[in-house]
Amino acid sequence: MSKPTAHTNRAADTPSRPPIGRASLQRDIIIAGVAVAALILLRVIWPSPAITDFTIRVAAYAIFATSLNLLVGYAGMVSFGHGMFFGFGAYCFGLVMQRLALPIPIAILITITATAALALVVGAICIRLKDIYFSFITLAFQMLIYSLIVAWVPLTGGDQGLQGGIPRPSFLGINLATPLHLYIFAIVMLALSLLVMRHIAESSFGYTLRMIRDNMERASFLGINVYLVRLIAFMVAGVFASLGGVVMALFVSGAYPEFSNWTMSGEGIFMIMMGGISTFIGPTAGAIILSLLNDVVTRRTEHHGLALGIVILVFALGLKKGVTDFAADWWRASGDSKGGKQAAEARP
C-alpha cells in the first residue's frame, strides 16, 4: 500500500492523481446535497417520529465521531476524552440560550469560540504527551470537566442536568421547536460539518497530519512545527465535537453530565472503530450502527453494558476492522487504482 506523503504545495501533485482541491470538493458538495435531499424526501414520504428522532441523534453522534476521527484516523492522536467537547458544547450552548436569550446562530458562534478556547488550554497540556500517554491525559481532563459539571450545581444543575428546557426562538424563518425544522437543521449541520472536515482532511494541513501520524521525526525535520499542527488539529476536532453537542442539546432541549462522561468518549472510539477509521465516511456509518445497536439492546435487555461489551469484544478481537474498511478493501481489490485511492490514503 503506497502512502502519499504530505503535499505542502498543491501544484506539485502528480498528474496521475486528481488535484486535491476544487474537483473533489465539487464532487463532495454534490454528494452531500443529494444525501440531504434524499433524507428530507424520506421524511416527507415517511413522516415517522421514530425515524426523525433517530436521524437527529445519529447526526449529532456522526459529527462527534467524525471529529474524533480527525484526531484518531488522520493525526494518529487517540483521544479518550473527546466527549468533554461534546458535553461542553451542549452545556455552553444551553446556558447561552437560557441566560442570554440570543439568536441561535450567535449562540452557536459563542459555543464554537468557547470550545476553541477550552481546547487550546487542554490541548496545550495534553499534546506534550504522545501515544497512550495522550489517551489517558485526555481521559483525565474529560473527567475534570465531568466533575466540574456535576459539582457546579448553581450553573449546570449538577447530575440532574440542565433543567428548564432550552429556548428555541425562530431565526430566518426556521423554527427549531418543530420536529421537521429540527430534522432538516440537524441534517444540514451534519452535511456542512462533514464537508468542512472533509475539506480539512484533504487539504495540505490534512496531509501534514498524516505525515505526523506516520513519522513525527521526519515531519519535524522538514521544518513542520509538530506541536502547533497537533494543537490546531485538537482544537478543530474539539470545535466540531461541540457542534455535535449543540445538535444534541437542541434535540433533548437540555444537557446532561453523561454527555461528557467517559462512556461518551468510549462510544465515540467504538463508533469510529466499527465504522472504520480508514475512510472518511466510516465514523458516520459507525454512528448509525451504534445507535441501532443501542436501540435494539435497550429494548431487549436491561444488561446494556454486558451486551454492548460483548459486541465490542467481537469487533475488536474478531473482525479487527470496521465495516467501511471491509468495503474499501473490497473496492480496492475489485476496482482500479482510482477507486482504491481513498482507502489507501488513511492507514488502518
Added chain:
Amino acid sequence: MDLIALANCLVSPSCLVTQTTSGLIIGLLLFLVAAGLTLIFGVLNVVNFAHGSFYMMGAYFAYTVYVFTGSYALAIVGAALGVAVFSIVFERFFMSRVYGGNVLMQLLVCYAFILILDDVVKIVWGPEFKSMGMPDYFRRPPVFIAGGVIPVFYLFLMGMTALIGAGLWLIIGYTRFGKVVRAAAVNPQMVSALGINTGLVFASVFALGGLLAGLAGALAVPVRSLVSGMGFSILIESFIVTVIGGMGSIVGAFVGAILVGMVRSYGSIGFPLFVEGLMFLLMAIILVIKPSGLFGKEA
C-alpha cells in the same frame, strides 16, 4: 474556598495528625492500584484501562469471602488470588491479542471489559451500595497521637501496604523473576531470544498487577462502600498518580500516590468543591515542568 480552615488545621497538631493519616490511607491504597498499572505499562507498554475494574472485583471478592467465612484474613487472600487468576485469563485470552501498535484496539478491549464487569457486578451483587463494616478484631478504641484520632484499622492498613510495598521491591529488585521482568521491560525480543517464555512473563506481570489491585480492593472494603462502577474513579486517580510519578516507575507511583493522597486530604479542608481540580492542577504543573513525570525516563 476556605483558606482559614486550612490555616487553622495546619497549626493544630491534632488536625495535622488526622489529615495526614487520612491522606496516607488514600495514598497507600492508590499506590497499590497505581503500582500494578505502572508495572504492566513498564513491561508491556500497555495501559490497562480495566485496572480500576480489577480493584472493584477485589473489593467484591473480599466482601463475598468475608460474608461466607467471617474471616477478613481469608477475604484478603481470596480477593488477591481471585483477581490474579482473572488477570491471567484477561491477559492470555484477550489483551495478548491486541499487543503491539494499535492503541485503539487495546482501548476498546478494556472499554468492553469495564462495561461487562460493571454489569456483571450489578447482576451478581445487585445495583445498590454495599458495605461490609469493620471486622471484629479492628473494633477497638482508636489510638490518639497529639490529640489526633487514628483508627486501629488504619494502622493495620499502613502496616500491610508497607509489607506489600517492601515485598514488591524485593521481588522486582532481587529475584530472578524481577530480573527477567526488568529485562523484558527494556528489550522483550532479547529476553525471548535468550530462551525465556515472554508470554509467561507477560501473564505473570498481569497477575502481579491484578494481585496488587485485588489487595487494594480487599483492604479498602472496611472503609469504603461498594458499588458497581467504583473502579472508575480510582482508575482516573491512578492515572494521575502514574503521570505525576512517571509511567513505569514504581517509586514514582509511591511518591505520586502519597502526594495525591495529601492533596485530597488537605484539599478537602481548604477547597472542598475543587479537590478533583487540585489533583489535575498538580498533574498539569508537573507535566509542564517535567513531561515524563517525577521519576520517569525521558520519553
